[in-house]
Amino acid sequence: MEGITGYIFRNVYNRFFGGIDRFYSPFIPTSQKDKLPPKYRRDIDPENNRGITLIPQLLSKDPIRTAHTAVKLCTEYGYGEININCGCPSGTVTAGGRGAAMLADTGALDAFFESLFKELETAGPEGGRVPEISVKTRIGMSFVSEAEDILKVYNRYPISTLIIHPRLKDEYYGGSVHMDVFDHMYEESTHPVIYNGDIKSPQDYEKIFKDHPGIQAVMIGRGLLADPALAERIKGTEADGTYISRLKEYVRALCDAYFSVYKDERNTLFKMKELWNFLASNTKDSEKTLRLIRRAHDLAEYKATVNRVFDTE
Numbered sequence: 001m002e003g004i005t006g007y008i009f010r011n012v013y014n015r016f017f018g019g020i021d022r023f024y025s026p027f028i029p030t031s032q033k034d035k036l037p038p039k040y041r042r043d044i045d046p047e048n049n050r051g052i053t054l055i056p057q058l059l060s061k062d063p064i065r066t067a068h069t070a071v072k073l074c075t076e077y078g079y080g081e082i083n084i085n086c087g088c089p090s091g092t093v094t095a096g097g098r099g100a101a102m103l104a105d106t107g108a109l110d111a112f113f114e115s116l117f118k119e120l121e122t123a124g125p126e127g128g129r130v131p132e133i134s135v136k137t138r139i140g141m142s143f144v145s146e147a148e149d150i151l152k153v154y155n156r157y158p159i160s161t162l163i164i165h166p167r168l169k170d171e172y173y174g175g176s177v178h179m180d181v182f183d184h185m186y187e188e189s190t191h192p193v194i195y196n197g198d199i200k201s202p203q204d205y206e207k208i209f210k211d212h213p214g215i216q217a218v219m220i221g222r223g224l225l226a227d228p229a230l231a232e233r234i235k236g237t238e239a240d241g242t243y244i245s246r247l248k249e250y251v252r253a254l255c256d257a258y259f260s261v262y263k264d265e266r267n268t269l270f271k272m273k274e275l276w277n278f279l280a281s282n283t284k285d286s287e288k289t290l291r292l293i294r295r296a297h298d299l300a301e302y303k304a305t306v307n308r309v310f311d312t313e
């Protein structure tokens, strides 16, 4: 999740909570053919992701850059799977024809994957490893009827896994997921499918698996930020009675970790406020919590507010 689940977050999260099989990196724009800007290099550097299974995600409408960056991530950093973002609805991303905007024209989407898989064959050193390509997708731009043709494109290529978030680009993160469209894509996909969208409880997870026993996994975004123990609850591995104390430690450690890397109060505060946009929803009075956290002007004020919030939990 762009802006939130970078390596600093992943490491701290992993210290306090478990249950996650693999993390997907926030999207990496492929601005140059085979160069990764330092910010992204740091994020995927295996040294910064010890004990974490990470799948880097690329965001690009350029199949050649995508292929070369994917091969670089595989040969230089050892990543065997690279995920392609065909789902980000943000205006700045889609204005450039990337993310969910890739779904606007299925002819162009088809050409992208055709070139990508062709280029992958020759992009690396001879006899070198080529990464698997998985795709994260929405179901269309504006109409659910778009999903059918989009899936036909994916079915034509050797995609390793298709992660489906059954919302349209125009819906951003609001409204309900289109389960009927997901059902259809799940049935018709020739690739293993991962479900994504609105999993907030073990019950949500169980229902998805009960109705779609063939799915490979679920991907969880906001639900896990709101309740960091969600994956443990789903797997039944949560240690009784430790949640609040672990949550406090996790929030404190994350703030310290950001500050030790950024060495800057403003950026650290910004990051923590971003996280609380999600965390607050699991507190007793979520609106009040958010109001108080957002009001903090510096780290001292922020920490005092967090203590007050936890005192009432």
Ligand SMILES: Cc1cc2nc3c(=O)[nH]c(=O)nc-3n(C[C@H](O)[C@H](O)[C@H](O)COP(=O)(O)O)c2cc1C
Residues within 6 Å of the ligand: 001, 002, 003, 004, 025, 026, 027, 057, 085, 087, 088, 136, 165, 173, 196, 197, 198, 199, 219, 220, 221, 222, 223
């Ligand atoms: C702040 C934010 C950042 C996100 N960044 C990414 C991203 O970089 N790559 C991606 O594939 N999805 C990203 N997403 C989308 C989530 O991965 C997920 O598809 C979406 O939130 C629906 O799942 P959820 O209901 O479990 O959150 C982001 C979502 C949010 C709210």
